[in-house]
Amino acid sequence: VIYVITPSKPGPTQKADLTRLASTLRQVPALHWIVIEDQPAPTALVAALLERSGMRNSYSHLAVQSEAVSAGPRYKTARGVEQRNLGIAHLRELVSAAAAAAAQLKRSPQRPGDQQGESETSAPEGVVYFADDDNTYDLRVFEEMRFTQHVSVWPVGIVGGLMYEGPVVDLATRRVVRWHVGWKKQRQFPIDMAGFAIHARNFINTPGELLSRSSPRGYLESHLLARFVRQLAQLEPKADLCSTILVWHTRTEAPDLSQEEAHPSDPLVEV
Amino acid sequence: VIYVITPSKPGPTQKADLTRLASTLRQVPALHWIVIEDQPAPTALVAALLERSGMRNSYSHLAVQSEAVSAGPRYKTARGVEQRNLGIAHLRELVSAAAAAAAQLKRSPQRPGDQQGESETSAPEGVVYFADDDNTYDLRVFEEMRFTQHVSVWPVGIVGGLMYEGPVVDLATRRVVRWHVGWKKQRQFPIDMAGFAIHARNFINTPGELLSRSSPRGYLESHLLARFVRQLAQLEPKADLCSTILVWHTRTEAPDLSQEEAHPSDPLVEV
Ligand SMILES: O=c1ccn([C@@H]2O[C@H](COP(=O)(O)OP(=O)(O)O)[C@@H](O)[C@H]2O)c(=O)[nH]1
Ligand SMILES: O=c1ccn([C@@H]2O[C@H](COP(=O)(O)OP(=O)(O)O)[C@@H](O)[C@H]2O)c(=O)[nH]1
Ligand SMILES: [Mn+2]
Ligand SMILES: [Mn+2]
Numbered sequence: 114v115i116y117v118i119t120p121s122k123p124g125p126t127q128k129a130d131l132t133r134l135a136s137t138l139r140q141v142p143a144l145h146w147i148v149i150e151d152q153p154a155p156t157a158l159v160a161a162l163l164e165r166s167g168m169r170n171s172y173s174h175l176a177v178q179s180e181a182v183s184a185g186p187r188y189k190t191a192r193g194v195e196q197r198n199l200g201i202a203h204l205r206e207l208v209s210a211a212a213a214a215a216a217q218l219k220r221s222p223q224r225p226g227d228q229q230g231e232s233e234t235s236a237p238e239g240v241v242y243f244a245d246d247d248n249t250y251d252l253r254v255f256e257e258m259r260f261t262q263h264v265s266v267w268p269v270g271i272v273g274g275l276m277y278e279g280p281v282v283d284l285a286t287r288r289v290v291r292w293h294v295g296w297k298k299q300r301q302f303p304i305d306m307a308g309f310a311i312h313a314r315n316f317i318n319t320p321g322e323l324l325s326r327s328s329p330r331g332y333l334e335s336h337l338l339a340r341f342v343r344q345l346a347q348l349e350p351k352a353d354l355c356s357t358i359l360v361w362h363t364r365t366e367a368p369d370l371s372q373e374e375a376h377p378s379d380p381l382v383e384v
Numbered sequence: 385v386i387y388v389i390t391p392s393k394p395g396p397t398q399k400a401d402l403t404r405l406a407s408t409l410r411q412v413p414a415l416h417w418i419v420i421e422d423q424p425a426p427t428a429l430v431a432a433l434l435e436r437s438g439m440r441n442s443y444s445h446l447a448v449q450s451e452a453v454s455a456g457p458r459y460k461t462a463r464g465v466e467q468r469n470l471g472i473a474h475l476r477e478l479v480s481a482a483a484a485a486a487a488q489l490k491r492s493p494q495r496p497g498d499q500q501g502e503s504e505t506s507a508p509e510g511v512v513y514f515a516d517d518d519n520t521y522d523l524r525v526f527e528e529m530r531f532t533q534h535v536s537v538w539p540v541g542i543v544g545g546l547m548y549e550g551p552v553v554d555l556a557t558r559r560v561v562r563w564h565v566g567w568k569k570q571r572q573f574p575i576d577m578a579g580f581a582i583h584a585r586n587f588i589n590t591p592g593e594l595l596s597r598s599s600p601r602g603y604l605e606s607h608l609l610a611r612f613v614r615q616l617a618q619l620e621p622k623a624d625l626c627s628t629i630l631v632w633h634t635r636t637e638a639p640d641l642s643q644e645e646a647h648p649s650d651p652l653v654e655v
Contacts, residue, residue: 372566
């Protein structure tokens, strides 16, 4: 199973962004979508969208409001921190429940060839991916990440002031050896959220809040990966040894709403 | 059949925009996608994307470069004019060929109950929709437009300085009676390209170039609809009598590529 964790901020393009993301994710088999709104409570807008999305029961709908940013300008602080942390807490519950259910199945006497009382739970299964609501995903990126053993990586289009940012792979050893990156090059793992997936086991074995509000913008990913990865050689390069772009860090333009004052839209129409 | 006409301009987000549009359109049954690049000739990038898209043979790939804009600033002139006109010319061929094939089937002696030599061609079938590459489409909008008799209309989210622009329907008569609009209100049909569909028959019955380079920005739609519609009452309101938003005029933010000079990306990597 691929667990996709998506923080989602309220705003005029939220429904549009989630609509096209849902339209992509609904086509991916064995995917569970965890959507965490930046709100005090889940909204009816997102609940209805998920209900209609064709994801059937393969989603969770949560909410937590971002803490007020006390110091420094907003653009310098990381986004979606509390939301992703809540998503990770929920993911741990889902993965543990699935592992317990798998162990139960193993112990069940109805099943032939079972080894009774062998273990309380099975090994955690699944892969975790953090998918922002306004990025663009080629369906193939999910088939790449599905076979992640530990931590897999691939390039991301249109990010960090470049056409793409990404791992550079040595073709002889097939290992990541450095990074193509311009912005904040001093980061240990200079990679966008959209450029890696992590085996679910890691989130079970490493408890606590894995993302911190005090990480500066651009450092969330690096700090998270540093928990699980010591050397570049541990990274599993995907997408044709990191030579194909399968995800883009697109951003939806902030809308012009300058006519609303003179010609207010019907607030009962959900946009 | 729904014929979707999409002009597409080269640029750093073109592949991302077409990727997510293809991901939506591939899920719509009985849809033929006509993509017209703003280029002297079709590119390998778009050809490969369409090939992979899962649209199978239900697409056409064309190209025509926009004329240089001689007078006035670029933002004042309409976009995608030559591309949509070429798309319409191609559409006419597709529709005529389909009508001829249907007539052929009718005349065929293998088919019981046929009336031989009745007519050279069948009536043109199909509905035409102009879908820009960076808009957001709810899959339901295609099922709404599919049953267009003449010209159907519905509201569009995030456009014209408003949360949504759209037809206002009188609930007693179920007819369009006016428009909710702020920007360029004086237009006869103040509606975005994404907010209407037209029966294919109209494009066969009205020859020539239907869009003009001399239409000011925002007037392409109005001038096109004025060819086919005399009174508001002729319009067929869709999407719950124009009360539900099923399409959004989102725009993809222009990317920051400021690091490319210092850290050039590999030009062989297609983004
Ligand atoms: O205050 C915020 C800002 C952003 N987000 C979400 O966090 C993710 C990353 O935000 P954004 O796309 O604005 O970041 P950027 O494009 O700059 O990486 C998106 O899924 C947003 O919906 C959030 O939950 N709260
Ligand atoms: O010079 C241009 C500008 C735009 N387009 C295409 O025309 C449509 C409308 O353009 P755009 O999205 O920039 O317009 P807006 O969002 O302002 O309506 C899109 O599908 C573009 O890819 C084009 O073919 N040539
Ligand atoms: Mn984003
Ligand atoms: Mn557009």
